[in-house]
Amino acid sequence: MSAFEKVTLPSLESLTVEITGPATVVLKGTITCKDPAADLGPFVRAMHEAMIADRVAELRVDVSGLSFVNSSAIRLFIDWTSWIKAMPAKRYKLQFATTRRVTWQKTSFLALQSLAAEVISVEQVD
Amino acid sequence: MKREPLGPGHPLIGSTGRSDDVPSSQDSTSGYHRKSSMQSVALNPSSSAMRAAARQAEPLDINAPRCRCLVRLLCSPGSDSLEYTHQFLTSYLDGRLRPQVAQRLGVAGYELMSNALNYSSMAEDIALEIFDLPESAAIRVANETIAPRISMLNEHMQKIRNNAEAALVGEMRRSVTGGPVRPMLGLARIVHEVSLQLDVSIRERRVTMTASCLK
Helix, strand or coil, rough: CHHHHCCCCCCCCCEEEEEEEECCCEEEECCCCCHHHHHHHHHHHHHHHHHHHHCCCEEEEEEEEEEEHHHHHHHHHHHHHHHCCCCCHHCCCEEECCCCHHHHHHHHHHHHHHCCCCCCCEECCC | CCCCCCCCCCCCEEEECCCCCCCCCCCCCCCEEEEECCCCCCCCCHHHHHHHCCCCCCCCCCCCCEEEEEEEEECCCCCCCHHHHHHHHHHHHHHCCHHHHHHHHHHHHHHHHHHHHEEEECCCEEEEEECCCEEEEEEEEEEEHHHHHHHHHHHHHHHHHHCHHHHHHHHHHHHCCCCCCCCCCHHHHHHHCHHHHHEEEECCCEEEEEEEEEE
């Protein structure tokens, strides 16, 4: 069993998290909690460490079903990219699957990409 | 319900998103001259959202005869009401407005409420209102704040007014580099991400922020 498959999924009322492949995670719902760093940070960190342990080149993060996130949750995505950038020797890429139908995804991931183009790519699924 | 005027005569410290605000020579807290030219803030003039929003040059006039206050919510400063308020708002807006407008106002409602809860003094309740006009809709959040927040807000609004996209990316970058002041993504999201007009007024320590768009 890979380290990625052993990652404990978070339990958040408004959010569903599924691991649907060897390097694919799907997030659905909303992130509106006051402190996503506390509620989701450990999960994101665990995924990051699992990617490094499994020596996976790319993790696909499907956020197309994530209809709303607050600013603190966006900061969590920013933190994630900065952790990857800080480890050039063990770097993997994040591929975010997004939708044009959800407004926050269009601008936030474009902005994020401008900050960390070397570690993220953004795909539109529809 | 007492309605605070928010027309051109209002002591507006700034409006951003769709209007070309030119600072007067007065103190920044005392007012801005406003003109209706749309040129300087066009981040992406080809987008339909920009074209639609550009038609709405003046701040929403909630004293207009056909302006209705649909909802008024009061929250205690420091309370843990953000998530529940957002749940209510999104459901209400979804049932009332076109999906895209509801989504945009939902983002504004969350971010404005979050700021109010973070920076409110304990003096008065935070008031959130939804306004409806024949052509536009708005969310307004008013709260008493602390003095340091006012200068921080003025400075931040100026950056957003200059270039909302750059302000958003700058705040994102600040999330990585850290610093003494917490990154403030929320207001830049309202203007750049969901393309709403954002009007801000400050009277002494009372901050009133109105995010509006055409329906």
